[in-house]
Amino acid sequence: MTSAQVADQRIETYLDRLQSALGRVPEGDRRDILLEIRAHILDSTAGAAALDGTVERVLGLLGTPEELAAGYATERMLARASRSLSPWLLVRSSWNWAKIGVKGMLVFLIALFGYAMALGLTVSIFIKPFMPSRMGVWIGQGSFNVGVPAHPELMHELLGRYFVPVIAAAAFAFAIGTTHALRWMIRKRTPKYGLTQSGWSV
Amino acid sequence: MAINSNGERAQHWEAQLRKGCLEMAILASLWQSRLYGLEILRVLSEKSELALAEGTLYPILSRLKVEGFLDSEWVEAEAGHPRKYYWLTAQGRRRARQMAGAWNELASKLNVLVQPVVGGNER
Secondary structure, three states: OOHHHHHHHHHHHHHHHHHHHOOOOOHHHHHHHHHHHHHHHHHHHOOOOOHHHHHHHHHHHHOOHHHHHHHHHHHHHHHHHOOOOOHHHHHHHHHHHHOOOHHHHHHHHHHHHHHHHHHHHHHHHHHHHHOOOOOEEEEEOOEEEEEOOOOHHHOEEOOHHHHHHHHHHHHHHHHHHHHHHHHHHHHHOOOOOOEOOOOOOO | OHHHHHHHHHHHHHHHHHHHHHHHHHHHHOOOOOEEHHHHHHHHHHHHOOOEOHHHHHHHHHHHHHOOOEEEEEEOOOOOOOEEEEEEOHHHHHHHHHHHHHHHHHHHHHHHHHHHHHHOOOO
16 A cells, blocks of 8 residues: 555545544534545645655644544534523533533533523422412521422411512523523633644643 | 743743634734635744644634634635635624724733833833
8 A cells, every 4th residue: 555545544534533523513514624624634735745644744733533523513502602592502502611621611500500590490480389388488497498398387488479470580580691691601711722832732 | 840830820821812812813814815724824823923723723713604704615726626715704804803903902002011021121
């Protein structure tokens, strides 16, 4: 096998792995990415004397196919999420961000907390008609409880007939507040850029 | 130990500074003409010494396109394979101008402040 054939095979293997790693990217975009990376490799290796060595160097600078695919997936998802109102997309984006940094993990925890609160409060509104005297906002014995306390006789319910509107407003505020906070944090994030100079890589 | 730590902190600070400018640098590289990926890398490296990792550039270009700052098209080249050329959209030009303006303002104000430090003037 000649040096050129080895290099070609190496490029094809890299692109095959990249195609697999881009599994969730829509078909048209995936084809576009593969064409662009192929063009980049061909341009970078054009006229090289030792082709196989040059191909190795160029592929090394691109990173592994999985890293490159993760870069695409994260950048595209965060770009969409920064304009989206979909909690599902925002949670998925913050989870992707969490996988590459501590700041992302914090954002993911905020997303989980905010949406879990909104969901929990909404569920309590639906339970209220079935347990009208037990479901409430309770205070007493040094504790505060939204839901069904173990010993309601030792506590005092705060909202009474205003439970549903107040809790609905709180659930709405948590959902909207979390959505806007996540969009803001995603827009303000410092992307994890890689710089090739020694000491600058991240 | 302290020297090492200071050295690392300075290097980290400089890295953060460069990262913060990267989006502006990519948009600025496309200000005058349409370029394909490898040309953008070369312009960044030659004009600003920003040596960006290849695997980082393409995902950023993809995001900037999703955000509406860039557009692109495939052009058949003499090299025998097509190349994807990028250019700034009207929104991208506004963004680049805004970022460059903010950068210039900050740099000129800070230059006044750091001039004695750079010049080594003691009290």
